[in-house]
Amino acid sequence: MADFQGQYFLAGNLNSPSLQELAWLDGDTLRRVGQGILGDSWVNDLQEFQGKLYIAGEYNVGAGNAATSLSTWDGQDFADPFPGVQFITQAIDLDVRNGELYFSGRTQLPGSTDYYTLGRYDGERLCLFGKNLNTVFLTIAATEEYLYVAPNMITLGLGGDTVNYIARWDLSYLGDTCIQIIASVPEKPFGADWSVGPSPFTNQLQISSASGIPAQSRMQLLDAAGRILYEAPLGVTGQSAATLSIPATSAGMLVALIRDGTGAVVAQRSLFRLPP
Structure with a gap:
């Protein structure tokens, strides 16, 4: 009771x-x-x-x-x-x-x-x-x-x-x-032509888009409070995939945001980073 x-x-x-x-x-x-x-x-x-x-x-x-x-x-x-x-x-x-x-x-x-x-x-x-x-x-x-x-x-x-x-x-x-623990960053529907993973991950993430990665796009990795832990460009425009080596950050639930050249979020996913 x-x-x-x-x-x-x-x-x-x-x-x-x-x-x-x-x-x-x-x-x-x-x-x-x-x-x-x-x-x-x-x-x-x-x-x-x-x-x-x-x-x-x-x-x-x-x-x-x-x-x-x-x-x-x-x-x-x-x-x-x-x-x-x-x-x-x-x-x-x-x-x-x-x-x-x-x-x-x-x-x-x-x-x-x-x-x-x-x-x-x-x-x-x-x-x-x-x-x-x-x-x-x-x-x-x-x-x-x-x-x-x-x-x-x-x-x-x-x-x-x-x-x-x-x-x-x-x-x-x-x-x-x-x-x-993720508490303040809700997950939006994920773009059908995007993939971000694996989850769980340790040191690397693979990002791909069936329609090609937009110009000047980048990935942000956020912690449970919505703070940006890591940010990097996704590579040459028109590529369909990119691999990023992620430096040491908090373990646990994180959020990956993919933004296009205008800053708009085109994909979002919750990921689990394993402890070292």
Whole structure:
């Protein structure tokens, strides 16, 4: 249960097909929130953070949900809070402390075989930690200095204190991998004759246009706040493809803009840059 925008929200494995696992309390009546959480699903936890309701559970984007395992509700729409981050188990527990959202559940980054068991998010930067630990963390609770976790087994390999199936994580350590999350640069429909990729990428991007690259066109790479991290011309007019070597920038979700000689955006795409 959570108090969000002056209303009480209730979620779980609700035994009512009309509610779809997520409801708000209207007097003495439960009413469904939007389309609800679709599929053979359930919700484990709710938590308000920075004006959005975070919904952790067992559900899948393939059933018509906005995301897999962790999504947000802003009062009107569901959304994926961490595009490019893949949940490979259900999102289990949520907590807010120190101006950050903490969550448990196994995640992966595109193109990587590593997985992470915990996460922390401050509204701009997502840090994943508990790398490749052979356990699943269940209930979590944060203090000023530590994140306490209850795993489903004792063989943690954390190298720290473990007492009676409860471990703690020193929050002075940010995480194994930190990435910026796109929040302020929406994606527009992509021109059908343009291709930008690959995604995920490391050091190079390939840009191509079936109709040829316009005169004096260039590419800009933006971070989550819309700041230009990199800009370069796309080469000789009339070429159909260009390859750019990208210097070190922030890892995580970035936005590539292709502009023609007038400065107009002719293509846009969200890309995921792998950590070094």
